[in-house]
Amino acid sequence: MRFGPDHPLVLDSGxxxxxxxxxxxxxxxxxxxxxxxxxxxxxxTGDQHVASVNPVTGKPGWWETMVGPGKPxxxxxxxxxxxxxxxxxxxxxxxxxTNPATGQPYGLDLxxxxxxxxxxxxxxxxxxxxxxxxxxxxxxSMGGMQVLQWAAAYPERVFAALPIATxxxxxxxxxxxxxxxxxxxxxxxxxxxxxxxxxxxxxxxxLAVARMAAHITYMSDEGLHKKFGRNLQDRDxxxxxxxxxxxxxxxxxxxxxxxxxxxxxxSYLYVTRAMDYFDxxxxxxxxxxxxxxxxxxxxxxxxxxxxxxxxxxxSKAVVRALNAAGASxxxxxxxxxxxxxxxxxxxxxxxxxxxxxxxxxxxxxxQ
Amino acid sequence: MTEPVTGSLSNRVDLLLIAxxxxxxxxxxxxxxxxxxxxxxxxxxxxxxxxxxxxxYQGVNECLARGLSVIQGDAxxxxxxxxxxxxxxxxxxxxxxxTRNPKAVLGxxxxxGRRAIISFPNFGHWTVRTSLGFKGRMPVTxxxxxxxxxxxxxxxxxxxxxxxxxxxxxxxxxxxVALNAGGQRMTLNAPWWFWNxxxxxxxxxxxx
Numbered sequence: 001m002r003f004g005p006d007h008p009l010v011l012d013s014g015x016x017x018x019x020x021x022x023x024x025x026x027x028x029x030x031x032x033x034x035x036x037x038x039x040x041x042x043x044x045t046g047d048q049h050v051a052s053v054n055p056v057t058g059k060p061g062w063w064e065t066m067v068g069p070g071k072p073x074x075x076x077x078x079x080x081x082x083x084x085x086x087x088x089x090x091x092x093x094x095x096x097x098t099n100p101a102t103g104q105p106y107g108l109d110l111x112x113x114x115x116x117x118x119x120x121x122x123x124x125x126x127x128x129x130x131x132x133x134x135x136x137x138x139x140x141s142m143g144g145m146q147v148l149q150w151a152a153a154y155p156e157r158v159f160a161a162l163p164i165a166t167x168x169x170x171x172x173x174x175x176x177x178x179x180x181x182x183x184x185x186x187x188x189x190x191x192x193x194x195x196x197x198x199x200x201x202x203x204x205x206x207l208a209v210a211r212m213a214a215h216i217t218y219m220s221d222e223g224l225h226k227k228f229g230r231n232l233q234d235r236d237x238x239x240x241x242x243x244x245x246x247x248x249x250x251x252x253x254x255x256x257x258x259x260x261x262x263x264x265x266x267s268y269l270y271v272t273r274a275m276d277y278f279d280x281x282x283x284x285x286x287x288x289x290x291x292x293x294x295x296x297x298x299x300x301x302x303x304x305x306x307x308x309x310x311x312x313x314x315s316k317a318v319v320r321a322l323n324a325a326g327a328s329x330x331x332x333x334x335x336x337x338x339x340x341x342x343x344x345x346x347x348x349x350x351x352x353x354x355x356x357x358x359x360x361x362x363x364x365x366x367q
Numbered sequence: 368m369t370e371p372v373t374g375s376l377s378n379r380v381d382l383l384l385i386a387x388x389x390x391x392x393x394x395x396x397x398x399x400x401x402x403x404x405x406x407x408x409x410x411x412x413x414x415x416x417x418x419x420x421x422x423x424y425q426g427v428n429e430c431l432a433r434g435l436s437v438i439q440g441d442a443x444x445x446x447x448x449x450x451x452x453x454x455x456x457x458x459x460x461x462x463x464x465x466t467r468n469p470k471a472v473l474g475x476x477x478x479x480g481r482r483a484i485i486s487f488p489n490f491g492h493w494t495v496r497t498s499l500g501f502k503g504r505m506p507v508t509x510x511x512x513x514x515x516x517x518x519x520x521x522x523x524x525x526x527x528x529x530x531x532x533x534x535x536x537x538x539x540x541x542x543x544v545a546l547n548a549g550g551q552r553m554t555l556n557a558p559w560w561f562w563n564x565x566x567x568x569x570x571x572x573x574x575x
Binding site for chain 2: 298300316319320323324326328329330331332333334335349352353355356357359360361363364
């Protein structure tokens with residue numbers, strides 16, 4: 001969907017984006033009173049193809065275990081909307097899009113994007129679809145940040161909120177990991193100060209290293225050890241060299257290489273920065289509970305025991321704030337060794353929680 | 368007088384009794400709410416705004432499926448997160464004996480709730496005394512089915528012990544009810560020693 005210059009996206013930085021384009025997918029049918037909309041928010045490198053084959057990778061949707069007919073977020077029942085975030089590279093305006101002012105790709109001329117900016121753009125799309133109130137806004141990781149931002153910014157437009165494996169701010173450690181990734185990209189000579197598209201290059205090595213570093217944070221020590229141990233890759237003994245001796249090295253290299261096929265390096269800079277800047281309490285006078293005062297939204301928060309990127313303490317900070325605000329909140333900590341990525345995987349306890357939460361919320365919404 | 372509550376829980380008289388003690392429209396926190404049976408009963412019959420805390424994810428998920436707002440957490444560590452006077456009632460049903468620090472839990476309950484409702488199995492019941500006194504064995508009864516080595520119940524008390532704790536934390540006993548082995552309420556004018564010997568369970572309403 002394209003918005004004209006009469007509908008600019010005004011950003012937190014003060015800049016604005018004219019001719020905003022939003023790439024999105026929908027699943028299921030919008031009901032007659034337009035009340036069954038569920039907005040699913042994707043994580044850092046996700047996209048709008050939540051429950052359908054990704055046209056770039058040819059792989060199934062990134063949350064097909066959660067979203068689909070008869071799934072916990074049931075598309076037989078709900079009208080599911082998923083948009084590519086602003087700053088992304090799958091159809092929504094981002095660094096690789098054409099800057100209308102120059103006719104060239106934006107590159108680093110795209111203004112900085114924040115999580116609230118992403119949510120504001122989603123709200124423009126939801127408006128354009130004629131939906132006043134979403135039945136639910138759901139998402140994990142950066143998607144969970146968007147859920148919290150939705151609930152804080154538009155409480156009357158969110159009947160139920162489902163933030164998973166997320167937190168009310170990006171921690172110092174998380175900012176540090178993102179900085180490593182950005183520096184890897186910017187250190188690649190093929191980055192060309194962000195103008196690689198104009199000169200026909202691509203900082204593939206830098207982006208792959210960024211992905212490799214980040215991917216470690218999505219798993220757990222125990223999970224990695226269980227999956228790979230110290231097993232060697234296609235050899236019986238160590239080769240006394242810097243080739244990928246170990247399976248875990250080979251796996252990470254593969255993750256890095258396949259990532260660069262589908263993701264734009266500048267987008268990676270923008271979207272990681274948006275997460276770094278997120279601090280919901282700071283936006284509300286330093287007190288997180290202020291973000292949710294008087295809210296009627298019902299919340300279900302889920303965390304995972306082995307997630308060290310967004311540990312349970314981060315989720316509990318949100319739970320505490322919601323309690324202090326007198327909000328309706330449920331919280332489940334799922335036991336797993338799969339780390340942060342557990343939210344994307346087959347975790348039956350999570351599915352049961354989401355099913356229970358959504359069906360009882362639906363009973364309350366349409367009683 | 369409180370209004371009677373009807374429900375299909377005839378085998379859990381203590382739950383019905385607790386539900387009767389809750390005023391309509393109140394804000395209620397059920398600590399250790401299990402699968403949400405009591406909280407659901409209170410929401411359905413007393414029209415309250417109910418919340419729960421439960422240790423197990425299985426319990427939390429059963430509560431979610433019932434439409435209850437429940438947090439996975441621990442009475443010993445998570446009550447401190449609630450602001451003062453958040454609730455009209457904080458309920459601890461058959462759970463105080465499983466907490467690590469019952470005195471601190473009771474203190475927190477009275478801080479975050481205007482009233483605390485506590486029900487617990489009476490360790491002074493004559494069957495318990497008989498088992499320990501005559502057989503010399505820790506009691507294993509229908510109500511207390513665990514052996515000493517696998518019981519989650521680490522802080523048993525008698526009705527008189529509990530009354531002493533109430534005095535110690537300066538809680539006012541607004542109401543106290545004992546249930547006999549048949550689940551019937553015992554006569555109100557019976558002396559404490561009689562309750563302590565024949566009451567199988569007790570329900571107390573406390574305030575600061």
